[in-house]
Amino acid sequence: MEAQVKVHPLVVRIAHWLNVVAVLIMITSGWQIYNASPLFDFSFPDEITLGGWLAGALQWHFAAMWLFAVNGIVYVVYGILSGHFRRKLLPLSPLAVLRDVGAAFRGRLAHDDLTVYNAAQRAAYLALILLLMLLVLTGLVLWKPVQFYWYGQFMGDYEGARFLHFFAMAGVFLIVVVHVAMVALVPRTFPSMITGRVKA
Amino acid sequence: MKRMGESFEKFRSAEVKRMERRLFLKQGLSLGALAMLTGCAISDDEGVQNLLTRISGWNDDAQGWLFNPNRLAPEFPESRVTRPFPFNAYYSEAEVIDVDGGKYKLELGGMIKERKPWTLPELYALPQVTQITRHICVEGWSAIGKWTGVRFSDFLQRVGADTTAKYVGFQCSDNYSTSIDMATALHPQTQLTFKFADQILPPKYGFPMKLRMPTKLGFKNPKHIASIFVTNQYPGGYWEDKGYNWFSGS
Numbered sequence: 001m002e003a004q005v006k007v008h009p010l011v012v013r014i015a016h017w018l019n020v021v022a023v024l025i026m027i028t029s030g031w032q033i034y035n036a037s038p039l040f041d042f043s044f045p046d047e048i049t050l051g052g053w054l055a056g057a058l059q060w061h062f063a064a065m066w067l068f069a070v071n072g073i074v075y076v077v078y079g080i081l082s083g084h085f086r087r088k089l090l091p092l093s094p095l096a097v098l099r100d101v102g103a104a105f106r107g108r109l110a111h112d113d114l115t116v117y118n119a120a121q122r123a124a125y126l127a128l129i130l131l132l133m134l135l136v137l138t139g140l141v142l143w144k145p146v147q148f149y150w151y152g153q154f155m156g157d158y159e160g161a162r163f164l165h166f167f168a169m170a171g172v173f174l175i176v177v178v179h180v181a182m183v184a185l186v187p188r189t190f191p192s193m194i195t196g197r198v199k200a
Numbered sequence: 201m202k203r204m205g206e207s208f209e210k211f212r213s214a215e216v217k218r219m220e221r222r223l224f225l226k227q228g229l230s231l232g233a234l235a236m237l238t239g240c241a242i243s244d245d246e247g248v249q250n251l252l253t254r255i256s257g258w259n260d261d262a263q264g265w266l267f268n269p270n271r272l273a274p275e276f277p278e279s280r281v282t283r284p285f286p287f288n289a290y291y292s293e294a295e296v297i298d299v300d301g302g303k304y305k306l307e308l309g310g311m312i313k314e315r316k317p318w319t320l321p322e323l324y325a326l327p328q329v330t331q332i333t334r335h336i337c338v339e340g341w342s343a344i345g346k347w348t349g350v351r352f353s354d355f356l357q358r359v360g361a362d363t364t365a366k367y368v369g370f371q372c373s374d375n376y377s378t379s380i381d382m383a384t385a386l387h388p389q390t391q392l393t394f395k396f397a398d399q400i401l402p403p404k405y406g407f408p409m410k411l412r413m414p415t416k417l418g419f420k421n422p423k424h425i426a427s428i429f430v431t432n433q434y435p436g437g438y439w440e441d442k443g444y445n446w447f448s449g450s
Contacts, residue, residue: 033340034340036338036339036340037337037339037340037341039340050242050243051243052243052244054338054339055439055442055443055444056243056252056443058338058444058445059243059252059253059255059256059443059445060243060252062255062256062259062445063251063252063255063256063259066255144263144266144449144450145273145334145336145450146271146272146273146274146414146415146449146450147266147267147268147271147450149271149273149274153274157274157334158334158336158342159342162340
C-alpha cells in the first residue's frame, strides 16, 4: 500500500466545500442584485446569475449569507486556535511571493511536496480569507447601514461599502479562477481536498 | 496469507480510487449544474422557494432583533442633498396620481382610539420636524433628501394608537400598500412627511403625504397615504407579497 500523508484536516475540508456552495450562491445572486442598479457601465448576463429577478436574488443572497458567515467563523476560529493558519500560511515574505509567482509564470513552480504551500499559494489563500472577511464587513454595512454606521463611516458609509463589496467580490472571483486553473494543472491536489491525504 | 492480503489491499485501493474518481466527477458535475442553472430554473422549484420564503421570514426576526430603536440614521448638511431627487414607484413618472388636497382626508383604522379622519390643514397645524437623511433603494442606489413633517410616534400617541400592537399598515391612493413593525413606527426619525426640500410634497414624491423612515429601504416608505391602521395581523404589502423581504430595515 502506498504511504499517505494527511494534508487537509477534516474541518478544513468540510469548510472548503460548504464555502464553495455558499460563495457560488453569494456571487451569482450578487450579480443579479448588481444588475438592478449597476455601479459601472456593464451588467452580468442573466444566464450566469441566480434568483431570476431582484427579489429572488435577494432571497438567495440573504439565505446563503448565514451559511457563508457561520461556516467562515468556524473555519477562521479553527484556523487560528489549531495553529492551522500559522503552520500552513506563515511565514510569508513578499520577496518569496514574487519569486514563486515568477516561477509559476515560467512553468517552473515545483509541487513536489503537497504538504507545504509555496509562497504564491500562501499569499493567494491569505488574500482570499481577508477578501471574504471584507465581503462580510462591507455586506453588513450594505444590509444595515444605520446599525453598523459606527464602522461603516470609515469605509465611505453605504456608497463606499457598495464599491468595496464589489471590488472584494472581483478579487475573490479572480483568485478562484486562478485556483481552479492551478488545480486543473496539478490534478492530484483535487482528491486531497476530499480525502485529506496525498501520496507521501 | 500475507501475499493474499497484499493483493487484496492493492485491489481495494484501486477500486476505492475508481469510486472516489466517480464521486469527484459527480460532485463536480452537480456543482457545475448548480452554476449553470439559470436563477429561474432553480428558484422556480416549489421546495426551494418555500425554503427561501421561510428563511426570509426568519430574517425578519433577525433584523427585528438587530434593530436598535434608539440608534439614529446619520443626518447630512443641506449641501449633500441629491438634486434632482430620483423618482421611483411601481409605475412610471407619467402615471403619477393627482390627489385633490381640498377633499383629502386621512383615514385611521384598527387599534386606534380616536379614528376621526384628518384634513390637510389639521395635519399641517401639528408641530413639525426636518431631517436630511439617506434614502436607500432596494435596487442598490441611494440619494439624500430633506423631509419635513410630524414625528410619527407623536402622531400615533396623539390619536391613541395601541403602541403594544405589532404592525402599522398603510393603504395608498395609488393602490400601493405596505406595513412596518411598531418599533420602527416609534423610531424618533420616523416621520409623517408633508414637505420635500421645504416645498409641499409634489405629486411625484407622494402628495399629500408619505411616511419617511431612514431606517428602512425606500419601498417601505409609502407615498400618497390614504389610510393608516394598527393591527396584530400581518398586513403584508405590495412588494412584500411579491417576495421582497418584509422587514427590510437599515
